[in-house]
Amino acid sequence: MPKTHSYHDYLIKSLQQIEEAAAYIQAILEEKETESELLLTVLKDVVKAQNKISIMTEDEQHNWEKLQELLKASGGEEIYRFIGLLKTLGLKTDIAVSEGKNPDTSILESSSRVESCKF
Template identity: 40%
Template sequence: MPTYKSYHSYLIESLKDPLEAAAYLDAVLEGGDFEHILLALKNVAEAQQNITSNSKNNNLNLDLNSQLFPNQQPSELMTIAKLLNQLGLKLSVTVQEKQPA
């Protein structure tokens, strides 16, 4: 088992696996805290950036705050998540099926 210098480095390494990333985001979405969701998205983006840094699909931008939520206000997604929660439902994240080439 590899040794990690910090929990963050361990987390980023584990989030390179799409199934781990989906489970992580799903768990954070269930909590519903806006700041935690933003941090989770940043962590997954950082992990994916590490994967794609040597590929030609290198267009992930880790500055999610300024792009997705410029005024630090909850988005329509959070409104939907709260409504679903009141209805006894929840949002979830799954791994996207790969399209045939």
């Protein structure tokens, strides 16, 4: 009897490649019809795949927990409205791997230090 493989297992394995993780987040941000829970699901998948929870500082873990709460409450509405405004202004977001950064460092840095999101 042939074995079947879980798509979610495959997805998590592919998201271990930081470039794939960046493309996955970028794709959800470019969706025309947003689903309220999808952004949070995508971020959870990336965090799980990157296996970063165990190495996050206490502050970074708190930020991640707070972000989850905010996204559960709003469905990412503010983020999508911000991206919509950027499009109106002729701008766009670009999620990319940080240059000169080791992919093993924490993915959730304070907003003043985030280098992976270009506008």
